[in-house]
Amino acid sequence: MADSAPNRRHTLLVRITHWIHTAGFLALVVSGAAILLAHPRLYWGESGGYPSPALVELPLPLNLDQSGWGRSLHFLAAWVCVFNGTLYVLSGIASRHFKNNLLPAKRPLLNHDLTAYNALQRLTYLTVIFFLFPLMIFTGLAMSPAVTSVLPILVDFFGGYQSSRTVHFFAAGLLILFLVVHVVMVYRAGFRIRMRAMITGRGAANAEAL
Amino acid sequence: MSKILTRRRFITGVSAAALSAATAGTGAYLARRYGLVPPDSGGLFGIETSMTYAAHRLLLYGQPLAREFGREQISKNFPAINTILPEDDAYRSDIPSGFRKWRLAVDGLVMRPSEFSLEDLQRFPSHTQITQHVCEQGWSAIAEWTGVRLSSVLNAVGLQPQAKYIFFTCIDGWWDSIDMADAWHSQTLLTYGMNGRDLPIPHGAPVRLRVERQIGYKNLKYLSTITVTDTAADWGKGQGSEGAENGYSWYAGI
Numbered sequence: 230m231a232d233s234a235p236n237r238r239h240t241l242l243v244r245i246t247h248w249i250h251t252a253g254f255l256a257l258v259v260s261g262a263a264i265l266l267a268h269p270r271l272y273w274g275e276s277g278g279y280p281s282p283a284l285v286e287l288p289l290p291l292n293l294d295q296s297g298w299g300r301s302l303h304f305l306a307a308w309v310c311v312f313n314g315t316l317y318v319l320s321g322i323a324s325r326h327f328k329n330n331l332l333p334a335k336r337p338l339l340n341h342d343l344t345a346y347n348a349l350q351r352l353t354y355l356t357v358i359f360f361l362f363p364l365m366i367f368t369g370l371a372m373s374p375a376v377t378s379v380l381p382i383l384v385d386f387f388g389g390y391q392s393s394r395t396v397h398f399f400a401a402g403l404l405i406l407f408l409v410v411h412v413v414m415v416y417r418a419g420f421r422i423r424m425r426a427m428i429t430g431r432g433a434a435n436a437e438a439l
Numbered sequence: 440m441s442k443i444l445t446r447r448r449f450i451t452g453v454s455a456a457a458l459s460a461a462t463a464g465t466g467a468y469l470a471r472r473y474g475l476v477p478p479d480s481g482g483l484f485g486i487e488t489s490m491t492y493a494a495h496r497l498l499l500y501g502q503p504l505a506r507e508f509g510r511e512q513i514s515k516n517f518p519a520i521n522t523i524l525p526e527d528d529a530y531r532s533d534i535p536s537g538f539r540k541w542r543l544a545v546d547g548l549v550m551r552p553s554e555f556s557l558e559d560l561q562r563f564p565s566h567t568q569i570t571q572h573v574c575e576q577g578w579s580a581i582a583e584w585t586g587v588r589l590s591s592v593l594n595a596v597g598l599q600p601q602a603k604y605i606f607f608t609c610i611d612g613w614w615d616s617i618d619m620a621d622a623w624h625s626q627t628l629l630t631y632g633m634n635g636r637d638l639p640i641p642h643g644a645p646v647r648l649r650v651e652r653q654i655g656y657k658n659l660k661y662l663s664t665i666t667v668t669d670t671a672a673d674w675g676k677g678q679g680s681e682g683a684e685n686g687y688s689w690y691a692g693i
Contacts, residue, residue: 241448268577275508276571278518278578296575297686298484300693305487374573375495375652375692378503390571390579 238426243326246317247427253313254408256306261401263299266292271398275389284395307369314362331355353407361404368397466493474603478616478671478679479689492690496620499692505626505651508569513634514580517572519641522611525661530610537637538645543629547606547667550597557645560629563587563595568626574655575687584649585632590623592665601669604679607648610661615680616671616689617650617657626651629662653691656682 239247269291270283277283321327331351346354370376371384371393387393415423425431470476475493479485525531533540538557546552567585589605606616621627628649631638638644643660650657671679679689 265577267575270577275512276514276579276581278514278516278574278580281514281516293576297682300575301484301487301686301688304491304693305484308487308490372573373693374505374571374654375499378505378652379498379501381506384506390573394577 239430240324240326241430242320242324243317244427244430246313246320249313250310250317253306253310254404256302257310258401258405260299260301260303260306263292263295264303265398266290267296267299271395272391273388273395274391277391307366310362311366318358327355331358357404357407361400361407364400365397365404368393368400372397474618477688477690478604478677479683481678484688488688488690491688491692495690495692496618499620499652502620502624505570508571508581510569510583512581513569513583517580517582517633517642518574518578519639520574520576522613522660523641525611527610530661534640541645541663543646543662543665545592545596545665545667547665548599548602548669549593549667550599551595553596555592557631560587560592560631560646563591565632566625566628567632568628568649568651570626570649570651572655572658573693575691576655583634584628584630585635586628586630586646586649588625589627589629589648590625592629593622593667598667602667603669604667604671606664606666606668606674607659607662608664608666609659610663613659613661613681614674615657615659615682616668616674617653621650621652624650624652654693656687657691 265287266289268278269287269289270277270279271285271287272278272281273284321331330346331354333348333351334345367383368387370380371387372390377384384390384393387396470489470493475489475496477485477488477492480489529540542554542556543560544552544554564587565585566588567583569581569583571579571581573579593605602619604616604618605622606614608614617627626649630643630647630649631645633639633642638647643662646662648657648659648662668674671677675681676684678684680687682691683689
């Protein structure tokens with residue numbers, strides 16, 4: 230049957246967490262933008278605001294009325310992504326998914342073998358999973374006056390409240406860049422078959438269609 | 440794909456779902472039991488603010504202090520937003536005298552309902568702290584605040600044991616509330632001084648609330664009344680704050 234080992238691309242848990250994360254991440258991007266519009270300026274250090282000079286003046290319209298629902302949606306999606314991401318990482322460790330499929334192996338930097346990830350893909354996924362998402366969580370928590378009363382090291386590490394906010398913004402930018410490249414790659418590799426692989430778990434069995 | 444594996448998967452899935460439901464149910468029960476449910480817990484976003492509030496209350500169980508800063512870090516520009524001069528006639532006519540007619544009423548579930556003048560509040564032991572005000576908009580500024588601990592005033596009037604919320608109303612009509620963890624916290628102040636001078640009018644003179652472990656909008660300006668209650672149901676839509684009715688969560692430790 231099509232479910233013999235070499236043809237199975239993604240486990241059920243990977244597929245479910247992938248799509249929950251997709252929804253959560255898109256909600257974070259939209260709500261993050263809504264929050265940002267209330268003050269589209271970035272600073273470095275501890276504090277900052279009008280009329281002090283900004284590190285970056287983002288070319289975005291000022292909108293003070295979107296941050297209420299923006300914050301609520303942002304934290305709702307953040308909770309979902311944190312639980313979902315934790316489940317994904319724990320199961321990925323337990324099932325040796327990271328060890329077998331994502332840790333760098335002796336593979337060419339780029340290849341077109343669709344049954345395994347090449348070195349560049351592995352490095353990118355590892356960076357996203359183990360660096361950028363944790364960075365988003367830590368810089369996010371560093372902006373909470375409640376959390377930093379318990380763990381001031383969170384905000385001190387990034388050099389202050391406004392620095393944490395700025396790092397949060399740029400790390401989000403890198404994640405959005407990853408998403409764009411990811412979707413483009415999926416499209417180029419055969420959108421329907423890649424989508425089916427991530428939805429039903431089957432795909433490489435039909436490699437001839439690529 | 441064999442049938443056995445399908446069945447095993449099915450059992451695993453059902454078990455995982457049952458475990459999740461049981462965990463969520465137990466969590467909700469314990470949260471209610473230990474007063475970890477905020478007044479604005481309804482609706483989809485209520486799930487988020489309830490989880491955040493419960494998590495923060497457990498995390499902050501030891502009542503840690505919000506970060507404090509050095510004098511050299513005090514911001515030269517401290518923005519003043521929303522009301523910067525209340526329209527109230529009595530307030531405006533009281534400005535030249537330095538708010539001599541202003542009174543802070545403290546009522547509700549207290550042993551001795553009282554009124555305090557600015558001088559009365561200044562006779563309490565004063566406390567000074569340099570902290571960062573984090574506005575929900577995204578800007579932040581550091582200032583030195585001087586005032587009386589809210590706990591000193593609450594002890595002076597004596598709380599009834601069922602006290603659960605401290606409601607504040609303001610001269611500009613705004614109202615909000617905090618829980619007892621924040622009410623008793625040593626950095627929660629009724630401030631009458633800022634950066635070594637009298638609290639400026641744009642920043643809430645004569646008295647502004649400082650709740651340092653929550654963001655800007657909980658730090659109410661132009662205080663006029665403190666009411667101690669055991670429920671949030673009697674105020675507005677029962678969500679604990681005017682902000683919550685406009686989509687800004689009651690708990691704002693973020």
